[in-house]
Amino acid sequence: MSFSTYKTPSGFLLPSIHSAPPFFTQQPNAATQVVFTEQWTRLILAYARYRRLFTVRVEDAEVSGGEWDEVLRNPRINRRLMPGQLAHILSVMVSENLAMYEPAKQTRATLLYWRLPEEWAEVLYEWQVVNTGQLNTILTFYEISEPPVPSELSGIPQSLLRSAIAVLVKGGRAQLISISDGDGVRFFPRNAK
Structure with a gap:
């Protein structure tokens, strides 16, 4: 049997390992399980980045028809990732600071770091600062996450x-400010303190 890459309906290119039935099951050999978990982690983060998905829940492995189906299921070989295995993968991602449980104090939903907070800061x-040139202007969190012109932060x-x-x-490049309708932020030049 040969394994090949596969382009999903959304255009994402799944790696050839996604065609291997053992990839979707818990492995009895610990070393193999570590390798599969690393590959699942890379796949989940790459797909999230491609589709701009910020969260994945254990329930995404249970319910068909969701935004994660292209990755968590492979109908060509009649396989799907089981919820318990997805929960394990997510716990490893959290322990490696590639995700965080969101909301906190539960282990069923994660916020994915396909960009680390430091990368999002840049x-x-x-x-x-560079694209809009608005220094010392206060912006609300809503204005940043829902700008009138779509951006990478949308x-x-x-x-x-x-x-x-x-x-x-x-880093001295911004100041968090409480304003009447939520939180805001003011940005400073790189050399300001």
């Missing part, structure tokens, strides 16, 4: 945006 700073979850802003605040 995207945010570049968008705000739809970013508030918790991830808050983490990115915290990176900029720590």
Whole structure:
């Protein structure tokens, strides 16, 4: 049997391992399971980035027809990732700081870091300061995540945006401000403190 890559209806190219039935099952050999978990992690993050998906839930492996079906199921070989295995993969991703449980204090839903908060901070700073040139202007979180002209930050979850802003605040490039309709942020030049 030969395995091949496969282009999904959304245009995402699945790796050839996605055609291997053992890829979808818990492996008795610990070393093999580690390798499969690493490959699932890369696949989940790549797909999330491609589709701009910020969250994955254990329930996504249970319910068909969702936005994760292209990755978590392979109808060509009649396989799907089981919820328990997805929960294990997500726990490994959280332990490796590639995801975080969102909301906190549960283990069924994660916010994916297909870009780390530090990378989102650079995207945010570049968008705000370089592209718009708005220094010392206060923007609400809503204005950043739902801008009138779509940007790379469109739809970013508030918790991830808050983490990115915290990176900029720590580096002296932004200030978090409480305003009447929520939180806002003011950006400073790179050399400002």
